Amino acid sequence: MEIRLKSKEEIGYMREAGRILSACHREISRMIAPGVTPLQIDAFVEEFLAKQGAVPEQKGYRGFPYAICSSVNDIVCHGFPTDVPLAEGDVVTIDIVVNKDGWLADSGWSYGVGKLSRPLQRLMLRTEQALFAGIDQARVGQTIGDIGYAIEKCAKKGRFGVARPLGGHGIGMHLHEPPDVPSYGRRGDGVRLVEGMVITVEPLFTLGSTGAVLWEGDGWTIRTADGTCGVQFEHTVAVTAEGPYILTA
DSSP states (O other), rough: OOOOOOOOOHHHHHHHHHHHHHHHHHHHHHHTTTOOOHHHHHHHHHHHHHHHHHHEETTTGGGGSSSEEEETTEEEESSSSSSSSSOOOOEEEEEEEEETEEEEEEEEEEEEOOSSOOHHHHHHHHHHHHHHHHHHHHHOBHHHHHHHHHHHHHHHHHHHOOOTTTTTOOOSSSSSSEEESSOOOTTTTBBBBOOTTTTEEEEEEESSOOOOEOOOOOOEEEEEEOOEEEEOEEEEEEEEEEEETTTTO
């Protein structure tokens, strides 16, 4: 599949999906508390999107059965929502892809449950900073490597691990389009960014310094190899002549 550039009109359609998605995350942020279950969040998201005339794109995608990915503590990506209540000190990443009239927006966000330990607070802060450092490089003439370099630099500064197998991607009417957008890289390497590209930028850092991850037998759930917590922050971003345009802000 070739990189498909989007027109301003098409980016507008994706922005509408992103508007719905960001509103959904705002509501989720109010729900997060000890005792709430990820399955309750999943049911809320499905109902919320239906009221907006949208659907959760990942439900049914390659057999994935839920409206959200819910990843708690050492589960760092693609976790299934469960009926296990969130507990004080947990960190949970809720990843959602919204389909509005065939156009997609993708955003994952990590939430602290109650009061977090100081190391987890630092991990959350550094990963969110890395998200915006990467987005700042999503400019015409820059490269995919510039984005990855900026993200990885933040991880190294905090002595956190980068989950290197997991990263961003192109998006449009398909969930995964080229190019891949790793959370590591070298300046000047990779695809050069041009106006009309739409990508996700999604650093995933681990408290352990290796960033190594393992896939479980269900084919979806990904955990840290060392059992430490991982967090992720993700936006969908359009590359425009005026600079990066966050569609899920």
